[in-house]
Amino acid sequence: ESLARHLVHEEGLDATLERVAGLACRTIGDCDAAGITLVADGKPTTAAYTDDATLPLDRSQYESGDGPCLEAYRQGKVFRVEPIDGDERWPEFARTATAHGFHSSLSLPLVVGDESLGALNLYSRSHQGYSGDDEETGMLFATQAAVAVANAQVYWSARALSEQLEEALASRDVIGQAKGIIMAQRGGGPDDAFDVLRRASQRENKKLRDVAQAVVDAASRRSVADR
Numbered sequence: 251e252s253l254a255r256h257l258v259h260e261e262g263l264d265a266t267l268e269r270v271a272g273l274a275c276r277t278i279g280d281c282d283a284a285g286i287t288l289v290a291d292g293k294p295t296t297a298a299y300t301d302d303a304t305l306p307l308d309r310s311q312y313e314s315g316d317g318p319c320l321e322a323y324r325q326g327k328v329f330r331v332e333p334i335d336g337d338e339r340w341p342e343f344a345r346t347a348t349a350h351g352f353h354s355s356l357s358l359p360l361v362v363g364d365e366s367l368g369a370l371n372l373y374s375r376s377h378q379g380y381s382g383d384d385e386e387t388g389m390l391f392a393t394q395a396a397v398a399v400a401n402a403q404v405y406w407s408a409r410a411l412s413e414q415l416e417e418a419l420a421s422r423d424v425i426g427q428a429k430g431i432i433m434a435q436r437g438g439g440p441d442d443a444f445d446v447l448r449r450a451s452q453r454e455n456k457k458l459r460d461v462a463q464a465v466v467d468a469a470s471r472r473s474v475a476d477r
């Protein structure tokens with residue numbers, strides 16, 4: 251897991267997932283192409299892949315709403331399909347895979363804790379491309395990919411929160427400046443000045459911060475003109 255965190259920090263999520271897919275493809279069984287599917291808000295997308303040939307196989311599953319990739323994601327289980335043309339569970343996937351020369355597949359869930367994030371998909375042109383040992387090795391790579399995704403989600407959530415806090419602090423400062431200007435111009439206290447800003451915000455259908463910024467900018471222009 252520390253490897254995944256290090257890679258995300260050093261390379262970014264996209265590059266990390268591409269590296270995981272590439273290493274898995276070179277290491278596991280008779281893999282000829284690999285891809286990583288991520289599911290967000292119920293929508294699957296191919297986030298990384300080693301070969302364009304994986305895309306139609308993934309797309310056929312996304313469009314039909316079924317296939318070993320999606321089942322691995324939904325059930326949190328490994329799905330090994332070989333030979334693909336002899337499997338009747340997912341006919342659309344079987345037709346597409348066979349048409350592109352792939353005859354076996356291994357789909358491994360990306361799971362962190364109780365949450366499933368997607369699947370690592372390994373496609374082979376061999377009719378017997380994978381073994382039980384390959385499933386175990388594949389889960390090591392799937393775990394690295396899952397940790398990388400989860401780590402990236404935590405990073406971006408923390409970054410978004412930080413930006414929201416910074417914006418809130420900036421808004422507070424601007425509103426405070428605007429209140430001071432209004433009190434200097436009209437008299438009254440802080441509550442009276444805030445009420446002026448609030449009414450202007452409602453009247454002009456603008457955010458309170460934007461109204462306050464306009465007051466500050468106008469005062470700044472007047473100050474420059476008076477020099």
